[in-house]
Amino acid sequence: MYHRPRLIPCLTIQDRGLVKTTKFSNPRYLGDPVNAVKIFNGKGVDELCILDITATSENRGPDFEYLKDIASEAFMPLSYGGGITTLTEIEKLFYIGYEKVIINTSFILNPQLIKDAAELAGSQSVVVSIDVKNELFGKRYCYINGGSIKAKEDPVTLAKKAEELGAGEILLNSITYDGTMKGYDLELVKSITAAVSIPVIACGGAKDIIDFKKVLEKGGAHAAAAGSLFVYYGSHKAVLITAPEENDLVEIGVYKM
Template identity: 70%
Template sequence: MYFRPRLIPCLSITNRELVKTTKFKTPKYIGDPINAVRIFNEKGVDELCILDIRATIENREPDFDYLSDIASEAFVPLSYGGGIKTIEQIKKLFYIGYEKIIINSSFVNNPTLIKEAVDFAGAQSIVVSIDVKLDFFKNRVSYIKSGTIRVDEGPIELAKNAEKIGVGEILLNSINNDGLMQGYDLDLVKQVSESINIPVIACGGAKDIIDAKKVIEEGKAHAAAASSMYIYYGRQKAVLITAPTEQELIDIGLYKFEY
């Protein structure tokens, strides 16, 4: 038996530019998203996650024309999140080539939309994103609208609600760890993963594939999403889009055969 957890590059875009944030703030221009997608095609990654980090804040719908351009260049499965408010938008995203839809703010503001989406596309195609930040008292609290609005429910409660509605996966983001390249919030990921029976994709803080291994083995995540580790190289954080090889993942014991 071959154990092969998913490693997912997560690309943040705004105004048709590829950017990288730190703690969900100060987006830094990195390059052209379509060029990045082409490179990841060559690297043979499992899938790609595209997030428009300003769409909801700016109260605009997904940029369908540009997202269609991205999809036409991608030879791997795509997921998308950002600015989604209606079932018509969701259907259009599937139509132009996206296999999974990621929903954050609308999950809290309009859970009926999630039910509609699951009924239309199936649980495996709908992902709820939960963004988490530590408050002054070190409690983990949940946010929507790109980390700008706090909600009453904590991450575990939101994850359980998403599972009840019927979504297929949770994308769990640590706002505190975003962009720091100091590792995932393992405690957060483990707590949420052990509270539900659907897969959790961990995101926020990965420096390298060792961090990915830790969040899967120690945090009990089903998949590891990351941005910085695929975009930056070296101490000076030079921009170099890359991905680990299959052999590198086998060598560290992340991919392995089980007899």
């Protein structure tokens, strides 16, 4: 049997369309998210992460009708983030077929929601998302509201807080590396994995499966998420919904005996 760390396509949606951003800006329309899910069904991916990137900034909750359509086509575990502010919304997401909820802005504005969600469904179903931007003099700052509002605490402090509140995982997303396909921010990932005992999902910057290996081995991440790697092909970023072949992952050492 192979040891298989989780490799997670992270699909960002806006106005019911699949989009891909660069540094959380300039969303490029790529097609229908439901079609992408159908393709991933045949690729054997471990789980899918669905993020509505404008729900919070538009001051609305999850689009349950559309999210239900997506879930009805998915044969793999699903997580969802975007606009979640209440326990009722979390319950509804579980009801329509999502295994995990991803909470970013409400983690800062209403930390009690993390506690309540963990008590409701168990820590394994609650993921706190921490979005980080590298700024002057090597400083890193966390952002909420789709990357538009700076939070007071630094990434390590927030990661520890998420664990204390009962989150079962951290989705660590680099705004600076998002969509650049230049590799993960390994130093950022290492700083978080060293600070908490819960699993850390690294996201932002993956170009190829070698980047998966690096972030898992050198960064200490428990799982590797990516957007561009799963939706683009080639240097000109032609749209192609795809996933790495298992043989290639074994050969390069991402999957190990």
